Amino acid sequence: xxxxxxxxxxxxxxxxxxxxxxxxxxxxxxxxxxxxxxxxxxxxxxxxxxxxxxxxxxxxxxxxxxxxxxxxxxxxxxxxxxxxxxxxxxxxxxxxxxxxxxxxxxxxxxxxxxxxxxxxxxxxxxxxxxxxxxxxxxxxxxxxxxxxxxxxxxxxxxxxxxxxxxxxxxxxxxxxxxxxxxxxxxxxxxxxxxxxxxxxxxxxxxxxxxxxxxxxxxxxxxxxxxxxxxxxxxxxxxxxxxxxxxxxxxxxxxxxxxxxxxxxxxxxxxxxxxxxxxxxxxxxxxxxxxxxxxxxxxxxxxxxxxxxxxxxxxxxxxxxxxxxxxxxxxxxxxxxxxxxxxxxxxxxxxxxxxxxxxxxxxxxxxxxxxxxxxxxxxxxxxxxxxxxxxxx
Amino acid sequence: xxxxxxxxxxxxxxxxxxxxxxxxxxxxxxxxxxxxxxxxxxxxxxxxxxxxxxxxxxxxxxxxxxxxxxxxxxxxxxxxxxxxxxxxxxxxxxxxxxxxxxxxxxxxxxxxxxxxxxxxxxxxxxxxxxxxxxxxxxxxxxxxxxxxxxxxxxxxxxxxxxxxxxxxxxxxxxxxxxxxxxxxxxxxxxxxxxxxxxxxxxxxxxxxxxxxxxxxxxxxxxxxxxxxxxxxxxxxxxxxxxxxxxxxxxxxxxxxxxxxxxxxxxxxxxxxxxxxxxxxxxxxxxxxxxxxxxxxxxxxxxxxxxxxxxxxxxxxxxxxxxxxxxxxxxxxxxxxxxxxxxxxxxxxxxxxxxxxxxxxxxxxxxxxxxxxxxxxxxxxxxxxxxxxxxxx
Numbered sequence: 001x002x003x004x005x006x007x008x009x010x011x012x013x014x015x016x017x018x019x020x021x022x023x024x025x026x027x028x029x030x031x032x033x034x035x036x037x038x039x040x041x042x043x044x045x046x047x048x049x050x051x052x053x054x055x056x057x058x059x060x061x062x063x064x065x066x067x068x069x070x071x072x073x074x075x076x077x078x079x080x081x082x083x084x085x086x087x088x089x090x091x092x093x094x095x096x097x098x099x100x101x102x103x104x105x106x107x108x109x110x111x112x113x114x115x116x117x118x119x120x121x122x123x124x125x126x127x128x129x130x131x132x133x134x135x136x137x138x139x140x141x142x143x144x145x146x147x148x149x150x151x152x153x154x155x156x157x158x159x160x161x162x163x164x165x166x167x168x169x170x171x172x173x174x175x176x177x178x179x180x181x182x183x184x185x186x187x188x189x190x191x192x193x194x195x196x197x198x199x200x201x202x203x204x205x206x207x208x209x210x211x212x213x214x215x216x217x218x219x220x221x222x223x224x225x226x227x228x229x230x231x232x233x234x235x236x237x238x239x240x241x242x243x244x245x246x247x248x249x250x251x252x253x254x255x256x257x258x259x260x261x262x263x264x265x266x267x268x269x270x271x272x273x274x275x276x277x278x279x280x281x282x283x284x285x286x287x288x289x290x291x292x293x294x295x296x297x298x299x300x301x302x303x304x305x306x307x308x309x310x311x312x313x314x315x316x317x318x319x320x321x322x323x324x325x326x327x328x329x330x331x332x333x334x335x336x337x338x339x340x341x342x343x344x345x346x347x348x349x350x351x352x353x354x355x356x357x358x359x360x361x362x363x364x365x366x367x368x369x370x371x372x373x374x375x376x377x378x379x380x381x382x383x384x385x386x387x388x389x390x391x392x
Numbered sequence: 393x394x395x396x397x398x399x400x401x402x403x404x405x406x407x408x409x410x411x412x413x414x415x416x417x418x419x420x421x422x423x424x425x426x427x428x429x430x431x432x433x434x435x436x437x438x439x440x441x442x443x444x445x446x447x448x449x450x451x452x453x454x455x456x457x458x459x460x461x462x463x464x465x466x467x468x469x470x471x472x473x474x475x476x477x478x479x480x481x482x483x484x485x486x487x488x489x490x491x492x493x494x495x496x497x498x499x500x501x502x503x504x505x506x507x508x509x510x511x512x513x514x515x516x517x518x519x520x521x522x523x524x525x526x527x528x529x530x531x532x533x534x535x536x537x538x539x540x541x542x543x544x545x546x547x548x549x550x551x552x553x554x555x556x557x558x559x560x561x562x563x564x565x566x567x568x569x570x571x572x573x574x575x576x577x578x579x580x581x582x583x584x585x586x587x588x589x590x591x592x593x594x595x596x597x598x599x600x601x602x603x604x605x606x607x608x609x610x611x612x613x614x615x616x617x618x619x620x621x622x623x624x625x626x627x628x629x630x631x632x633x634x635x636x637x638x639x640x641x642x643x644x645x646x647x648x649x650x651x652x653x654x655x656x657x658x659x660x661x662x663x664x665x666x667x668x669x670x671x672x673x674x675x676x677x678x679x680x681x682x683x684x685x686x687x688x689x690x691x692x693x694x695x696x697x698x699x700x701x702x703x704x705x706x707x708x709x710x711x712x713x714x715x716x717x718x719x720x721x722x723x724x725x726x727x728x729x730x731x732x733x734x735x736x737x738x739x740x741x742x743x744x745x746x747x748x749x750x751x752x753x754x755x756x757x758x759x760x761x762x763x764x765x766x767x768x769x770x771x772x773x774x775x776x777x778x779x780x781x782x783x784x
Contacts, residue, residue: 001407001570001632001635001636001639002407003406003407003408003409003410004406005403005404005405005406006403006404006406007403007404008400008401009400009401009403011397011398011399011401012396012397012398012399013397014395014396014397014398014651014652015393015394015395015396018395178393209632210632210633210635210636211632211636212619212620212636213612213613213616213620213639213640213643214639216611216612216613216615216616217609217643219608219612220605220608220609220611220612221605221608223604223608224604224605227604228604228605239393240393240601240602240603241602243602243652244393244602244603244604244605247393247606247651247652248605251605251609251648256648259406259639260635260639
């Protein structure tokens with residue numbers, strides 16, 4: 001096991017009606033003037049924004065609002081948010097939405113306290129040392145941003161989708177009410193579930209040996225997702241199934257599932273080019289990329305893939321031929337993704353094979369700057385993975 | 393799933409040599425004058441206290457010291473610590489040791505800021521609202537106190553062993569270096585492992601349905617302990633095995649394994665009377681009590697016990713007779729505990745059958761004041777459980 005630091009100081013208020021504690025929580029964590037940041041009109045129409053505003057008012061907290069966050073959140077709205085916070089003297093950002101809204105909020109929170117352009121944090125190599133405190137009211141279980149220090153934003157000028165991370169970005173509190181997810185379309189729930197499972201895979205595939213506890217925690221999340229996701233797809237009003245998925249999504253990404261070892265993250269980066277260029281859902285892009293990545297790299301550690309197949313997918317271990325077991329696990333993943341309505345090919349997300357050279361170029365991967373921890377991928381490797389996804 | 397709050401804000405510095413960061417961490421979390429609280433002379437003789445002191449000095453932090461914490465920490469030393477802190481103007485408590493030292497430190501931390509007698513928190517129903525910040529350097533993986541808000545102390549005058557809990561007691565940081573455990577005798581490691589597994593069992597046995605993610609996380613910790621404990625017993629210098637046990641011990645008790653549902657905790661309370669009266673190790677008492685408790689209550693939910701047997705102990709499910717599977721799981725636990733050198737009977741820990749009425753009386757259990765969440769136990773039930781442990 002490698003040395004590590006683990007820090008997940010977010011207070012999680014989980015359960016029915018918890019959005020009514022937003023005002024008290026903002027106060028507890030030191031906010032007095034809030035920016036409510038959200039996405040489309042659904043949060044307003046559903047009455048959620050109204051309930052959050054009422055809770056803030058009841059706690060004597062004043063606020064301004066900024067909606068309009070889109071999936072794959074954009075740099076332009078972040079700049080607008082930073083300007084608004086400065087003008088209004090905002091000291092706390094409250095994200096009401098999914099990962100895109102939370103990531104946009106984190107970008108604003110860091111940008112407000114920074115003299116330069118916030119994009120420096122995402123592509124300029126500048127570390128985030130301070131940020132306004134952020135709280136969240138989660139409406140889409142997927143990104144895990146409610147418990148992480150990560151943020152991913154797309155630069156509108158270059159269409160570069162880039163991530164950054166800092167403990168300063170970890171939310172002070174996150175309100176997680178599974179009832180708020182009842183209206184989510186099945187396709188979006190499936191995309192979220194895929195993202196959650198992908199967050200575990202990125203940490204599960206490692207060259208660091210003997211980190212059994214982290215392996216087992218990863219498997220716990222995957223086993224939960226395999227049981228609960230189809231129940232959510234079948235009935236979005238199944239409170240318990242939604243609750244299990246929602247909490248699993250947090251556990252998958254606050255890094256409890258990654259400590260003590262090298263991680264991978266090649267597939268996330270390879271996917272980011274798809275959602276940036278075609279504006280597909282991140283989870284849909286991951287469903288296309290992850291099986292392709294697995295098929296390309298599994299020979300690097302057949303036993304690890306076989307172990308996952310046995311422990312998580314319930315495959316029988318073929319001692320004479322572990323490769324067969326490894327491939328059965330990958331096939332089980334594909335079957336599962338298909339069963340919840342996820343795409344598996346370029347065609348299904350509107351991606352084009354002829355764009356592959358452009359995707360690889362934008363990704364900026366090379367022999368000197370490879371992707372991934374489990375297997376180091378150069379431009380040729382990434383091209384092969386895109387081709388595997390395009391040709392199926 | 394029930395509503396819950398989850399808050400585990402401790403920063404964990406895990407790995408080789410991490411004790412050298414003690415000074416920087418105290419500074420980061422606002423301390424300037426430290427009480428170093430520890431147990432016996434081994435922490436001094438091993439050079440650990442010296443390294444911690446050097447780290448504090450290098451960071452410009454002054455300190456005073458108080459050793460002498462015993463297993464099942466005593467109220468007298470807590471009072472001594474409170475007086476010392478007040479006299480010296482201490483603003484940060486650094487516990488160097490295992491659960492007893494950390495629990496004693498937490499009691500001091502709360503007591504310093506309280507006008508009355510600190511025992512009010514443990515038996516007087518007074519809630520802990522504030523405490524000096526506590527940091528830990530863990531030397532025994534067992535109690536999980538390094539990541540919890542709990543503290544258990546024994547009152548020397550009455551020999552009452554009582555617990556309390558508050559988010560204010562959660563350590564600001566915990567340093568966890570598996571190398572510090574290399575010198576622990578096998579028996580003590582086994583006691584620690586039993587305590588860790590017991591912390592999971594107390595949360596696993598619940599009447600709340602449909603909390604799959606928490607179940608799976610519980611099972612992840614148990615599966616890890618079943619693999620790693622025998623390796624620690626066989627070779628205390630096995631770094632990876634010790635590391636897995638150490639981290640599992642934290643995960644078992646920061647309440648990640650308990651959220652979203654009712655918990656039990658009868659066995660811990662039943663055991664506390666044994667370690668208070670006979671001064672046996674808490675883990676040894678748990679090894680005696682837990683199988684007895686399981687045999688007494690399993691009929692309350694045979695399927696839950698059968699599920700544990702299958703998922704954790706690798707038993708085959710007997711669909712025709714799930715009770716057989718449930719009992720096979722309890723037998724597997726007993727076999728495991730025996731294999732790591734744990735006692736299973738009253739005789740092995742010096743407990744006496746004729747003391748049972750006294751044990752039940754001190755516990756203060758009655759029809760009006762039953763124990764446990766999974767099954768409510770009255771004095772007759774607890775007597776039966778003690779008898780099961782005495783008669784084997």
